[in-house]
Amino acid sequence: MTLLKRAQTAIGTENLFLLGGLAVVIIGFSSSTPLFLTGSNFGSMAFQLPVLGLLTLAMMVPILSGGLNLAIIFQANIAGLALASVLIKFGGAEAGYGAFALGVLAALIVGALSGFLMGLVVAYLGAHPILASLAMMIFLRGLGEFLTKGGDISGFPPFMETMGHGSILGVPIPLLIFLGVALLWHIILSHSKHGFSVYMIGSNIEASEYSGINTRRTLIMIYTLSGVVCAIAGILMAARFNSVRVGHGEALLLVTVLACFLGGLDPFGGFGRVAPVVLALCTLQALSSGLNLIGANQHLATAVWGLFLIGVMALRWAAARLYLTNNRRN
């Protein structure tokens, strides 16, 4: 019991809980198929995780502030489109590193700008974030359809393929990008003034306003940064699929929300950390890879993700009740 308590304080209850869940999933799959505990399986998991992971990080901070960003997928698509059009302008597959850098810059600016606009509407006009981001989603989807006429753009320089499929010292580059952003996110949220303001706004926006937090600037910052991370996800998607199409990854939208809630984020905002969300993402990826290995398809994995979230929430509810009754008895 003391060992458990010590672990609880060192790692955090939430992390311990999710680590337990992850362990159960891994043990379950490795006992049912010998293919699960292999290097190639973990390799493919490491390549699949980052896109969903980055999008989840983009979803996470708006949720922490008590909102939601439903536009992330199309922000990523439009940013990818910006990168693609710059690359095409500089010769498609023959484009050099300079063109790529310019394209990345364009993508980041597009992502930031779309987020900034959303933040402006949320902060200054008091529109509900769900509605503001929903309208932005419909607008960006339409914009993408208008620009591409529903088709896809492909033909990127070969080094982009390396970015999407290569490894440095055995660690996949997409995973490195994801972990880098996750670490940055953790530092911003836990050790910066902006992060503090995010938590305060999520807990009680009026109280934070009266305490001297510039809530409007913080809200704009939240959605702009979310847009920037979407742009990174969009660039990575372009590199991984070697093409950009508006609607790529559309099915991931609600999965990112699911991952956030699984990672213990309070749906009303104010509480939640980066590490449990990353653990939740690993669990989801392990579930889907494991199910694929034992012959089920992605659709069943989607269903299991949904049921898994319900199960975890039910366990949390039971744990909270147990905790309450135990405390009362003492």
Add this chain to the structure above:
Amino acid sequence: MRKALSANIVEIRLFVVLMIMIIGLGLTTDTFLTVANLTSLLNNNSINLIWAVGLLVVLVAGGIDISFAVAASMVQYLAAQIFGVIGGGNWAFGILTAGSLGLGLGLINAALIHGFRIVSIVITIATFNAFFGLLMFFTKGRSIYTLPDWWVDRIFLFEYQSASGVWSELHLSVAIMAVCLIATAILIRRTNIGRQLYAFGDNPEGARRAGVNIALMQAIAFGWCGMMAGIGGLMQVNIAKEVVPNALYGRELDVLAAVVLGGARLGGGRGTVIGCVLGVFFVAITQNGLNLLGVSPFAFQMIIGATILIAISTSNVKIDMSSLLKRPQKKLKRGSNNDAT
């Protein structure tokens, strides 16, 4: 009168904008104000409206439902199986079946939300994934084309041939839509349960202490939404003449945008059936108008998104209506300011 004006400011504003659009389109195009165009507008939006009033009840009760569109797909598939086994059926049986299947799926949501005290957005996103995943897994993504005749045959309530020979007609779905609208309006406006739903949505804890049965409220709200989803799903098959498992995927967010545009508050306690109608038709007429004005179809969604963005931006600008209506400002603040929370 003044009270009604200040309480429904969003609806009134939307109504004025809609009227301006209708008059503008009537003057600039000679096709907008024709019987054929107006009936097709009604036919094409009846399904969305059925779903919209279902979602409205959930929003009024302070919840949100993301899963209703895939629930409708699930009902379509299950109903097709049931009709296949029974061999035949008719509309009365069909509506009963689809309604109760949808009700069942809605009650699953309600039971999970109330049982584990989890916020509705978490549960309905989970059930959204679960329903959709299971549906795609069991159907393997295949559509069903062999459906009973009564289900796919068009029933016309009204037919009319204009002088130029253009046929216009109203489908059965419009009648079902009207019934659903009236039933929802009676439920939330004219019954005791409706008052309790508003109270529960506005302040759940306050309502609970005042003696409102919150389990019943969740069951009614999500059950009603599920039932409307089921009936809407049934009527959608009548129009599309096939059951496609992923056809309705993604519709939930479009309907949500229309309902909230019509003045329902995310967070509960506010919303009207008229607002739903206005919200749905605002989006529909924008699209219809762009079409008639000859704008490229690829630009539709972009313009609609921008329109909604502008609409919500302007509807949240705090115009000081108090001097206009001579009412204390405090009342107005409750109506418009709380949308932000």
